[in-house]
Amino acid sequence: MSKTDWFNKRGRGIHLTIRDIDCDNYDAEQMAKDFHEMHVSFFSFFAGGYVSTYPTNLDLQRESPYLNGKDVTGEIVEAAHRYGIKAVAMIDLGILPKKAALQNPHWCSVDGNGNLYESTDGFYVSCPLGGYQKDYAVQIVREIIEKYDVDGIKFGGASYGFKSSGICYCRNCRTDFKESTGLDLPTAKDRTSPVWTQFTRWKLKKTTACVKYLMDVVKSVDPDMPVFGNSVCFGDPEWTVGSSLDVEQMSNYQSAIQVEAQTRFKLDASGQAQWQSLRWTGEEARYMSSVTDKPIWVVVSYFMAWPWRRSAMTPVEQKVYLAQIAANGAMPMVNLSGGPPKVHEDPRGFIAMKELFEFHDKHNDYYDGDVSAANIAIIYSADTLNFYEPGNHDSHDHYVECIRGVEQSLLEAHIPFDIISTQTLSDEMLNKYKTVILPSMACMGEQEAEAIRRYSARGGGVIATGETSLFDLDGAKRNDFLLKDVFQAEYNGVTLQVNGKHTGEVMQAYMNIQDSTHPLVQGLEETSVVPIAYDYCTIKVSIDRTVVPLTLSAPFRVFPEGLSYTVEPDTGAAMAVLSENDTKGRTVYFPHRIDRLFWQTGIPDLKQLLVNAVLWSMHGEVPIVVSAPVTCEVSLRKKGNKIMVHLINLTGGRRVFNELVPLHGLSVGIKEPSVVKAYLLSTGESLEIRKSNDLSQVTVETLKDYDVVVFEV
Template sequence: MKHWWEGYPWRMIQTNLREIDMESIDAERYVGELKEFGATVVLLNAAGIIASYPTNLEFQEKSRYLHGDSLKRIIEVCRNQGIRVIARTDFSKIRYGVYEKHPEWAYRTSQGEIVNYNGDVHTCLNGEYQQKFMFEIIKELFTDHDFDGIFCNMGGFIQQDYSGRRYGICHCESCRNKFRNQFGLELPEDEDMKNPVYRKYLSFKRECLTEHNKRFYQFMKQISPELAVNGFDYIRCESNTEIGREQWQYSASSNSRAIGGAGRSCPSDNACVDFMGYRYRHISVSPALMELRQWQNLANGGSVSLYLMGRLDNHMDRSCYEGTKKVFHFHRRNEPYYRGLESAAKVVVMRKELWEKDKEVLGWIRALTESHIPFDEMLPERLTDVSALRGKEILILGNIKYLSDVQAALIDEFAAGGGCVIATGETSFGDTNYEERDVPALRCLGIQALEDVRHDLMSGMFLIGEDERDQFPRCEKTPYIAPGPDLVFARMKVEAKGYMKLIPEHPFGPPERCFYSGITSRPGISVFPYGKGKGIYIPWKIGSFYQCEGYQNTLSAIRDIMFSIGKAEEMAPELTEMVELSIYKSPERTVVQLVNNSGCFANSYFNPLPVTDIQIKLKHVCDFGSVFTLNGGRVCCMDAEDGLMVKLDRLKSYEAIVFEAPGHPKDKNVCAESGKENPCFT
């Protein structure tokens, strides 16, 4: 049986209700605001730290402000208006009064101290509160309220408060006993990867969380199989900012890809956070940034999603409303064209974790995006069978150090079947228990032995030889390539072909001394034939260097690796790097989407500049009876060598070019937004 969330036009608004918001909440007005945006799903506070309903449980504090319409009434009005309602719960903390009655539920530092933040005390995943009593709260909540799903905020081991202070490993009695029983060891004091006990603790944490999530999911499905559970039936992430933290311009694109995976098997809810950071929850980020995030979500198989503090009607800073509404309304008008789409990308990037921003992976994401290479992102835990890579031609592993033997074998199988594996740095040098391997697990890379790993390079660089220039045409005028500080010294198998040669450390000052006297035979890139495919090993962190420094030198090298050695399809060589390109397909249509990122300047976001006269060459387009745009552009198609040349006259913020299969409603080459016929279609 099909569940309600499968194929559902997901337009989420999360109103993170403060206690005081329940004092005067009017259900009709609240839902009316949601309808004005075009929302189809709402996430609102229900239980945990504070109960937004009259609870009978002594270990859950009831809000003092329940004087407006009830939670039941809000759900009822939402349902009447066709809006699904998901309960937001938070069991990471309890009120201090509850803690005083149950001190054993609290997280403890190594000194035995609790974390008391504004009267809310951190709890531990292994404590009795999260192991037992949270389930009683959920049972009461869902017995009395007809929710459609659940989201648990801050699940897991929370070691940091809202001010950013870290408290380290939990040393509560439950954690101590469980770790001692499992490993016969005491908990480590510090978070030190050199300590084997800490590495065991990382595995311990992962196992505890996996076990708890599985139990939670089963519990919810016993209540009703029609409850959508975050992390299983839909997946929520955030594009957010924090004061003092480096911004990431492709956050929404990347999160949507990583959540959905290649098959887009469940709703991807990447919440675009309205506020600047924890301390400024009432002040919005730049309107252009919020609109850009929504377009990025949409263009990468995700859904439009807004997260703000308070209610829509009493939120004082409404500067982001207009741009967000624009994208919500656009999606509402064009729902059918996005239904059932799957990625048509031939490239996939493995990402270490959903919530982790690793510079090596970010650099690859930037380089691929700015080279107009459509790609997917994959979390390691989803690689359970080689079929997860079906339809892919290139797999990029950006310093993915920890892989299981099974995962490594599947990647080797992908390469042997004709795939290209590109790996950098210390990829597969460790296992998923965080233990080092003597030899990397990936055989397709052709590494025979490890000699050394250095993190202190200063002036070492690689030289592209005269006889290698054909493989690196974009580096024709820049034969030296800067690797950054990290370099793996590995002995490759004889079948591996090396490119570039290492120029070792040499003086870089004073100017009179700035020259080198020798060139080694150590390669900067090795290509190893493996079955029908190959492995490309880059012993340095090329992605990290590009993400941190951003030079054309590095981008040119990555492009030559992708296009000349990896044989990726080059679709838009003349298109500005500021435009993002993605391609999605269904049996009914192919959709080429373009996002204009030109408004991003340093750490600010402005309205994008129009991009004109765009040309895209597509080699693999399904049979189509018509082609049209959804957002005002005019498109022209013509046959080209080995494919189809697509020309778009103008890109504003976003455009979708739809190639509709024969026999579907659109039988003309028109703009769906304006209704005007496009000028040419040959």
């Protein structure tokens, strides 16, 4: 197998963070043996940069003081190859050792007063436009490739991104920005300023250009050497937006794409704690495997995450966290910090890796080359993430919550879906789907709108929420929706709070059900109201071609309880607009952020409305029917004559999961009448097939954590 082939085969990886102190007595042979027993097929490891793990001849590379003449890099590569494991050398160019920074201050990021940005004591932040990336990187890459038989070069995530917490005013940045825009760099962060918009777009381009340059550097030394990087998707907007990462454009210049899902938990200095979504890994795998044909690595932390790098994540949660990656078209990868397995201070987490990796390895033919069989897509907009609601400090998070509200509703309803982006809206891409969903996709361009119009005209289903298409790509508000013809609704010029004017009183509002027989409100027959919050677009609806089954109630106080009622009439404001065009293309427009409210509250009625909208818009043509608790996650994949339903049990109660409640009697069916065989991948056990019309169903008696039902047609 050549250097250009191995990473195209679905595998299982580790990223090995090697600390200075680890170099003191590093047992590479034991490490490789442990990795082999865990069914690891590749790993990356710290080789060059601010921690260099080999004797370097480069004066400005910082060699680990614990090396003492040893060659840890060489020992690691040789040991890995003895066990048939691929070893990728990682270089981190984002941090400059003190000696390099003081001798070459023009390599550093600087603040408005010309002071170097310090990363930590004795280390400084490099600028991606500086000579460290542009010139010295060539020497580091050449030295490693010429000394060692590595299977790839990877650049750490900080190697090409801008400092997320400050503006770099170095000469290179000032000159380049001036030449590119005719403007001076902004003096402070102000998202409402047009200069900041141009600054953000400039950074996005420069980050991508840096990724391309580093790829070219590697290829100039060895044209066959695979090149990898590190990034993150929209689920961590603090990093994505702060460092100006366009992961889709960056993927054009990497052999395989690594994205992180590491910060599952964060406890900040003020004592504020925050959990990431339990479904983050699946989200990243779905998104990346939909927007690029290149291999995807999704890397999670072995540890619990910030601030605890030593304590292992519980095996129960780690296994289902990793399983979501494997189930959605990507390669699971674990960031191991604290030394190799034999000397790790908390080895309890390795069993999860071994179990999942062994299962994946044993059944690799079912993973390698599979593709999604979902017929629904959520559309993500990087422009909305970056430029919508610039005056709202939390706008990035709010947009992600809108997307995740839709994700969560589909996951709980066991409806498989992909996540695509506005950069992929070709007719060919959209034709894969019966319905596309635009969760509060406020920023939209003419080209994107036209793609949605053509899709709708071909009979595709469209669901949109909030202020979708009301803003241009830079976040400037339009007078009307760009998709008003698809929505069959016009913007009335103002977005209002559903709770009325801010008076200081705690208020409540509801959507009133006007037609209890409509499919949109199926399952809500026993109520006449559904809670609503936040803001809504006032709209004028095309009466002749639409149905409005939900309207807005008049808001009223919550306290005192004896006065908590209203005698005012319904406001008449449309809360859902449904239409069908001449080609049977159906559209549902919710002029409010029902998606975000469901994510924040989990109110079942909101999920019911979202799921009903999906089913109605796609004429009920879901590809699978699963009867299981909402904590059973489903992914639908296919390969050749095999259709595979991945089942992941997330019934763990409060996080961190320490145990899972096994699920019993799960009914799994696919809309495929020509099924000839069905079996459980873990055991090979044949499953009895029950057929009814075009539905082929089986029963899974017990699901402990992760398994796959395979249907052969």
